[in-house]
Amino acid sequence: MSNQESELNLPVKEKIVPESLKTKTIDPKDYLTFHKLTLDNNLEFWESIAKELEWFKPWERTLDSSNPPFYKWFVGGELNASYLAVDRHFRSWRRNKVALIWEGEPWDSSPREVRKLTYLDLFREVNKTAYLLKSYGLKRGDKIGIYLPMIPELPIFMLAAARLGLIFSVVFSGFSAQALADRMNDAGAKLLITADGGWRRGKVVQLKEIVDKALEMNKSIKDVIVVRRTGSEVRMEKGRDSFLHDLMSQVPNNAYVEPERVKSEDPLYILYTSGTTGKPKGIVHDTGGYMTLLHLTMRQVFDLRDEDVYWCTADVGWVTGHSYIVFGPLLEGATEVMYEGALDYPEPDRWVSIIERHQVSILYTSPTAIRTFMRQGERWITKHDVSSIRLIHSVGEPINPEAWRWFFKLVGREQVPFGSTWWMTETGGIMISHTPGGYLVPMKPGTNALPLPGIGAEVVNEEGKVKSGEKGYLVLTKPWPGMPLTIYGDPDRYVKVYWEKFPGAFYAGDYAIKDQDGYFWILGRADEVLKIAGHRIGTYELESALIQHPSIAEAAVVGVPDQVRGEVAEAFVILRSGVEPNQGLKDEINRFVRDNFGPIAVFKDIHFVSKLPKTRSGKIMRRVIRAVASNSPIGDVTTLEDEASVDEIRNAYKEFM
Numbered sequence: 001m002s003n004q005e006s007e008l009n010l011p012v013k014e015k016i017v018p019e020s021l022k023t024k025t026i027d028p029k030d031y032l033t034f035h036k037l038t039l040d041n042n043l044e045f046w047e048s049i050a051k052e053l054e055w056f057k058p059w060e061r062t063l064d065s066s067n068p069p070f071y072k073w074f075v076g077g078e079l080n081a082s083y084l085a086v087d088r089h090f091r092s093w094r095r096n097k098v099a100l101i102w103e104g105e106p107w108d109s110s111p112r113e114v115r116k117l118t119y120l121d122l123f124r125e126v127n128k129t130a131y132l133l134k135s136y137g138l139k140r141g142d143k144i145g146i147y148l149p150m151i152p153e154l155p156i157f158m159l160a161a162a163r164l165g166l167i168f169s170v171v172f173s174g175f176s177a178q179a180l181a182d183r184m185n186d187a188g189a190k191l192l193i194t195a196d197g198g199w200r201r202g203k204v205v206q207l208k209e210i211v212d213k214a215l216e217m218n219k220s221i222k223d224v225i226v227v228r229r230t231g232s233e234v235r236m237e238k239g240r241d242s243f244l245h246d247l248m249s250q251v252p253n254n255a256y257v258e259p260e261r262v263k264s265e266d267p268l269y270i271l272y273t274s275g276t277t278g279k280p281k282g283i284v285h286d287t288g289g290y291m292t293l294l295h296l297t298m299r300q301v302f303d304l305r306d307e308d309v310y311w312c313t314a315d316v317g318w319v320t321g322h323s324y325i326v327f328g329p330l331l332e333g334a335t336e337v338m339y340e341g342a343l344d345y346p347e348p349d350r351w352v353s354i355i356e357r358h359q360v361s362i363l364y365t366s367p368t369a370i371r372t373f374m375r376q377g378e379r380w381i382t383k384h385d386v387s388s389i390r391l392i393h394s395v396g397e398p399i400n401p402e403a404w405r406w407f408f409k410l411v412g413r414e415q416v417p418f419g420s421t422w423w424m425t426e427t428g429g430i431m432i433s434h435t436p437g438g439y440l441v442p443m444k445p446g447t448n449a450l451p452l453p454g455i456g457a458e459v460v461n462e463e464g465k466v467k468s469g470e471k472g473y474l475v476l477t478k479p480w481p482g483m484p485l486t487i488y489g490d491p492d493r494y495v496k497v498y499w500e501k502f503p504g505a506f507y508a509g510d511y512a513i514k515d516q517d518g519y520f521w522i523l524g525r526a527d528e529v530l531k532i533a534g535h536r537i538g539t540y541e542l543e544s545a546l547i548q549h550p551s552i553a554e555a556a557v558v559g560v561p562d563q564v565r566g567e568v569a570e571a572f573v574i575l576r577s578g579v580e581p582n583q584g585l586k587d588e589i590n591r592f593v594r595d596n597f598g599p600i601a602v603f604k605d606i607h608f609v610s611k612l613p614k615t616r617s618g619k620i621m622r623r624v625i626r627a628v629a630s631n632s633p634i635g636d637v638t639t640l641e642d643e644a645s646v647d648e649i650r651n652a653y654k655e656f657m
């Protein structure tokens with residue numbers, strides 16, 4: 001079978017244009033004409049976006065490319081991210097507009113706590129918090145760590161740090177003591193903010209204990225601020241630990257801290273990538289370029305309007321939360337939902353009830369969440385009214401066409417724009433996506449659509465640009481605002497990982513295909529491509545074929561060495577609720593995939609499991625499965641969500657090999 005044939009199974013031919021959108025939708029050709037203009041006049045384009053922010057001092061040079069790949073944007077300009085996200089709205093009619101609708105996880109017959117903070121509230125809290133941080137003697141450029149659950153204090157501390165020009169590093173509150181210590185050591189943080197605990201699936205996670213353990217492995221942190229959240233008993237170390245509420249009682253209620261005029265290229269934060277592939281990298285983001293990119297993407301991708309209720313279901317501990325819970329929506333003066341806990345606690349419809357109760361209109365979620373909802377069944381959705389939703393996007397992994405269709409029908413009512421935004425920690429914001437806030441091209445289930453205005457993206461191989469329909473590596477061809485400044489403490493690694501493979505371009509590490517309309521289909525990580533009988537197939541392509549089977553909710557595919565074919569695929573599948581695993585089903589699935597994908601899709605085996613190893617951000621960790629399969633060390637698993645999933649894979653082997 002030729003490569004061409006195997007690719008016909010990608011759903012590229014399918015186009016869905018909802019009636020209600022027809023007037024807004026444009027032909028991809030016209031989009032590309034417009035897009036080309038933004039590339040040909042790239043600096044002018046970005047200047048026009050940056051001008052819409054409020055700068056204390058205008059920039060002198062749009063892009064400094066004297067030392068590539070260490071580009072600097074809007075050099076000479078001065079601004080403050082906290083001022084942009086808070087003060088500007090506080091000083092406008094939005095003063096009493098709700099900024100955050102925060103919902104705690106604990107549930108009786110309704111949520112036990114819902115807190116609404118207006119921009120005025122946010123302004124007060126951020127100022128008081130900045131006042132407090134200042135009292136620790138922290139100065140511009142100092143680093144602090146934040147290890148908090150999803151409570152309002154998390155964005156408040158980030159905004160307060162930004163106000164003072166402190167560089168913060170947020171560590172996801174699901175991470176272990178070791179992971180926390182590694183990151184704090186690498187960043188050289190002086191102060192750490194944490195909580196007495198956090199709620200997760202009705203249980204308290206003892207965050208302070210984890211912090212105490214982490215600090216045994218750290219020397220840089222001198223002070224710890226502890227937020228009371230769960231009321232659990234915690235050990236407080238004298239001279240090091242203080243409760244936030246004790247400290248706050250010393251801070252005047254009307255405290256005001258002048259926002260620092262930071263330089264555009266000053267770092268705003270260091271964020272460690274999730275570590276799906278190995279040792280975490282401390283990605284450093286600037287201020288001016290980053291805020292400019294967020295402004296563009298909030299408008300183009302989310303089409304945010306003042307009457308919207310926006311909800312991003314990610315955790316602030318990931319870049320998605322940094323950009324699209326904290327800095328992006330607040331920069332735009334949004335009203336947004338921030339939810340503390342598990343989307344399916346105490347019942348699988350918790351997230352739907354949040355949409356219904358708060359009348360969420362814009363939803364930003366992930367394929368892993370959608371596949372979980374699929375497994376739980378549609379009745380959890382249909383018992384609620386989701387008609388407030390007018391726009392959906394997903395992020396984190398490729399979205400399998402089957403999951404896309406399912407969610408589009410049930411939540412999108414087959415009429416709202418629903419895209420899959422491709423980007424990564426390193427890019428700072430969305431790069432490839434549908435743009436309902438600009439020109440919207442027709443949807444296709446599972447695609448990432450076209451690069452945003454101003455963003456140069458291509459699919460290449462060692463010889464250069466590949467033809468449409470051919471697989472290759474995804475690169476970004478132009479510097480963009482929001483790009484990393486460097487990897488913290490390791491500029492050589494920054495050059496090596498991203499800029500050496502394809503000189504002059506940023507190598508994303510993802511495998512992709514561009515179809516005849518110019519749409520991008522990100523097929524997953526370049527290091528997760530199988531080579532079966534000479535054909536390159538993304539594990540994700542086979543997983544998507546599996547998910548089309550009505551009994552399957554989730555699937556992970558890995559390659560294992562094979563003497564005849566070079567490599568063969570093995571599948572691990574989670575069945576939908578109520579389906580019984582047996583040999584007959586296995587044969588049927590094998591047939592199904594072969595019929596739908598082509599004869600090349602032969603699985604050495606299909607294993608039924610109830611869990612897959614995933615990162616805490618919900619991505620399948622195929623390298624862990626591969627390691628079990630080849631009996632080699634599993635490596636760094638600090639980002640693994642549930643150790644039991646690895647045992648399941650081990651057991652699956654014992655049973656079937």
Ligand code: ATP
Pocket residue numbers: 273274275276277278280281318319394395396397398399420421422423424425426448508509510522523524525619
């Ligand atoms: P690490 O780099 O530490 O291994 P990570 O790559 O999972 O971790 P992130 O920066 O959070 O950390 O994720 C970016 C990656 O997620 C992308 O490189 C891509 O593989 C995948 N991704 C994100 N969004 C999409 C999407 N919409 N479609 C396809 N893939 C996506």
Ligand code: MG
Pocket residue numbers: 273424509
């Ligand atoms: Mg990555």
